[in-house]
Amino acid sequence: MSTERLRMTGIVKRFPGTVALDGVELSVRPGEVHCLLGENGAGKSTLMKILSGSYRPDEGTILLDGQPYTPATPHAGLAAGVAVIYQELDLLPDLTVAQNLLLGRTPRLGPFVRRAERARLARRALDRVGARFPVTAKVRDLPIAAQQLTAIAKALTADARVIVMDEPSATLGESELLAVFEVIRSLVAEGRSVIFISHRMDEVMEIGDRATVLRDGRAVGVYDLAVTGADEIVAAMIGEAGELVGATDRPAPGGEPLLSVERVHVPGLLDVRGIEVRPGEVVGLAGLGGAGRTTLLRALFGDVKAQVTARLDGRPLKVGSPAAAVRAGLALVPESRKEQGLMLGLSVSRNAAVGALGRPPWLLPGRLGRRLTAPALADLGVRAAGPGQPVGQLSGGNQQKVVLAKWITRGGIRVLLLDEPTRGLDVGAKADLYRQVRHLADQGVAVLLASSELNELTANADRIQVLYEGRNVARFDPRVSAENVIAHTVITGATP
Amino acid sequence: MTASIGSSVTSATGEPGTRSRRGADLIVKSNLLLVFLGLCVVASLLAPQFLTGRNIANLLQQSSLTGIVAIGMTMVVLTAGIDLSVGSVAAFGGMTVALLMTSGVPVLPAILLSVVAGAAFGAFMGGLSAYLTLPSFMTTLAGLTAVRGLTYLLTDGKPAEAGGSEGFQLLGGGFIGYVPIVGIIFVVVTLLAAGILRGTTFGEYVYAVGSNKEAARLSGLPVRGVITTVFAVSGGLAALAGVLLTSRLTVGQPTAFNGLELDAIAAVVLGGTNLFGGRGGVFGTFVAVLLLSVLRNLCNLLGLGSFFQMVVTGLILLVALVLNLLIERRGARA
16 A cells, blocks of 8 residues: 555646646645645646546546546546535535435435435535534525535545545635634544645645645645745745746836726625726736636626726716716726627627617618728737628637727727636737737727736736735736736735 | 738638528528418419418408517517517507597597507516516516406406497508508518618617627617517507407407417517527518418318317427528538
8 A cells, every 4th residue: 555645647638729737746645635736827727627537637647545546537536536626516506405415326215215314314424524504404595614515525425535625715704714624624634635725825824734836737846834834835836937027118107097996895805995097008907816806897897786986087987887887988808708798699790880889870780880890800900701700700819809899999998997808819819919908008098907817917017906805905017026026916915 | 711801801702601601591591481482382272262362361461460469579589588478468459449449539549559558568577577687488477467467457358349430440451452451561560670670779789689688788788778678669569469450350359369479489480580589580570470371371271170270380380490400500510
């Protein structure tokens, strides 16, 4: 027998155009809480999907308790003793806890469910994680922490030896998190192994025994958390990139701010104060997932109920709805272009024109649309078979340009809100899109750019606001501050 | 193969995907028309009296009321909604116009009031659906029951004598030559709806909302207003159909138009409008209404009972849906 519970060696996973994992090593001992750390896109999720059986690695081997482990499906992985608890819990909300816990393994007598037996088995599973709520409760009615415990109990009914918890704290409050920590400690006391993924260093330092840090698809170090400081680990996550990468040499635009946000408040979620954007300026919003970037943009756009105290061009900004925001001169390029940005079945020109038709003469939208959108589509260099091609057939970069074209065609944009505009785009398309954004800024538009790719922010923003747990905690000038300093703030919420 | 849109646009025919999709669209559209014409040929061969002017006139007269309602339904379905209350609203419109005229209201105001009442019902149900994000299936199902009940309450369930002038009776029962006046109204309503859908900003919004409600909202479009309006149009047209029936029968029947919603939806779907919104149009519905009516007419001429007609109508619907699906899949693969 090996003293290792799990050994992943030389794991390589390629996706079209990119190498997600480039020879990753991961070793986990029995009875250990092993933390997996890394910035967005470092490869944590991909690695765990390989471990669970959702993905097959292109190269590399996995040993589980010394035996080769090659799960073809998540179900096979679970049967072999590897359970993954994802952030989006895979529970059925309208069923009871007992029904969820024994889904697919319901005790029966002929065609009938043995309810008493099911309740007994479910109770035993809940007791093991120290949960007190009744097994007859509907999952939907439980608080998030109780749902989290249910998911853990479900993982344990399969007698998992390795339990992966993907950012459980993202949805938990302080006291709820402590309850989950208790369970983790009792699990490892039984000799099970827990792989704990989190962005929050304080949690990692509290619960973890060792940590593996991933960066750019490689494991850059394994640390004993009893003797290593948080700063050293954060430095490993960020890497050496100490040089200034702010490619914007031009002086920061001066003058009065066009958009001046005094406060945006969504109780319990967001409390951002004092963000100003001048005409011609691109202000980046950095932050971890859930830090509030999207909520801030949607609140400004009137799409989230929020108390917004802001001024546009000196006048109070009142936005009760997206339609009102558009009238005030705001434009949003939403996070999901397919679900929120475009009407995929309609043509390029119809998509680009739809914002510009709300004024007289109200007639002949097809012909008018083609005429109105032609300049913007040409300037942006949208590549399509013609203006009549359904926008769903275009590449991601061209789709995103059609979203931009919609706002340019409408005209009168004062403030452009961009939410993860380059998600899913290749390198060339990203650069092209940022060129177009900068071009708009040069015409006097104030731009708020939210992105989880910090290097894109440092390369394209004039200033960067860092959001952490719903607050803007720091402001940087990418010409002056090094990227690793900003990254440290993004992860820890405090400047180094 | 691809080119920038702008001065050097390569026309859409340069793209094989687009061409085959267009081809598929064309087949779907003309498919229905071809089936319709084929059915007419078959009908005239099987039943010599089919092609007589009197029969065609009857046919148009019978299908026009359903057709007018189906046009409103098409607009609702294009926004990914559905209006189950049209039958009840039509009956209500027919009753109110009769009652108004017997109580001395002149013809035109009586008609106008009835249609406005229908539109108000529609706007209320559509507005509930739009502003409270309730499924229109549910709000109009409630409307189906409530408005029908209201219609019965007007006269305690008894028919209402319309009285009224000869001019009013001509509206629903009159002919110009062989052409029934209701047929002309049906054609005019179809052309108006087509003009609005294809030729105005409002029509463009209807397609945008049906195609992606969320994207339309985030583009600053008045999504809820658009939805409320199409339901108002549907309610108004349903009430108009009721008025026309009362005009033809000279009495308002509170039991009229039971199950009309299903006939209208069948025509919309057969006409190629996507039940999930964003695709389709009123011309398809127009042809589908005539097709279903010819089918019924043919069964009558051949002496086949109404039970048989129902089976045939159902089968035709199924075949048309499967055909559309196959053609669409082929287009999507290409």
